[in-house]
């Protein structure tokens with residue numbers, strides 16, 4: 001049996017961006033403080049502010065705005081191991097960032113990293129930056145995986161995949177930057193519940209194209225789930241989080257038990273051998289949930305119990321769904337990976353996809369009314385970025401130091 005690395009089914013995603021002057025409280029704020037304190041190249045100015053706060057006993061008073069001092073260029077040679085270990089995927093950027101990036105808010109706290117929303121002042125564009133503490137990477141023995149994540153994301157270029165903007169390292173953190181998406185499928189699903197079949201058909205076709213593309217490149221994603229599907233401004237999807245992905249050539253097998261329990265195929269839960277086909281099971285779970293508003297099998301506490309539930313459960317299809325969709329779900333949620341749908345031509349001729357063009361450009365032209373409607377009614381997410389254009393000093397200024405302890 002392979003190593004076990006299971007993730008939680010849901011992130012602590014912050015549903016609305018934090019505005020300038022907004023309150024940050026509780027454990028989330030604590031996360032911010034420790035994050036800022038260790039942000040190395042990007043937030044070294046903040047680190048100094050925290051130090052100042054500690055030594056001058058300013059806990060009860062708001063911090064004064066202060067200019068961000070530039071971090072001294074790296075002069076150590078040879079490069080210390082704490083840096084060289086993460087090269088070349090995470091290059092050192094001594095000056096970049098602290099002058100150009102401004103934190104706009106906290107997006108989510110994943111199991112590996114914290115995702116921040118930032119403004120790149122030079123490019124005048126908003127990005128999401130995943131910040132991963134190096135110490136966590138080393139403690140959890142995920143160095144190889146972490147480098148693989150970046151190297152895979154650099155290689156990929158597909159309209160429905162979230163491509164990598166940049167990656168670099170500070171002294172204590174790794175940074176992975178991508179363009180920012182204001183909505184993810186999980187949040188949309190939580191707000192809307194079951195989706196109409198027309199929307200499911202479009203999402204499914206886009207995901208089929210992405211998964212076929214990845215598998216043809218010899219990449220297995222291993223964490224296909226709603227939280228890892230972001231939606232662009234027109235509602236089309238972008239698969240993200242390649243943190244568990246790996247290169248697996250056609251015909252090769254994997255054994256590591258990893259993924260998010262509710263989405264993991266039986267052959268993954270049992271410790272393999274498994275292949276790219278496991279991603280199609282996850283797609284089945286995802287489509288079932290989008291259709292019915294609930295997961296085919298409730299989450300269990302560990303992979304052993306989850307396996308028992310998955311094996312013994314015959315997911316009942318609601319009578320309200322069409323036969324074509326029911327057939328698709330059955331064929332994806334097939335216990336035997338060899339009998340599971342998995343090739344593009346399977347989907348192209350499937351009755352559920354009758355008339356669907358399996359072409360990214362044509363799919364992108366189709367409207368996703370569901371998302372547009374939801375975004376229209378959401379409050380903060382649709383506020384223009386300039387409204388929360390705060391810089392680091394004002395963040396520090398606006399937050400009560402007590403709430404950050």
Ligand SMILES: Nc1ncnc2c1ncn2[C@@H]1O[C@H](COP(=O)(O)OP(=O)(O)OP(=O)(O)O)[C@@H](O)[C@H]1O
Nearest residue numbers: 108110111112113115128178179180181227241243
């Ligand atoms: N570019 C982005 N724009 C907006 N939100 C994002 C972006 N990237 C990630 N997120 C949000 O942050 C969440 C966590 O990111 P990600 O999955 O990369 O971190 P993680 O630590 O690997 O999470 P986990 O291991 O728990 O899946 C995502 O599920 C998504 O909701």
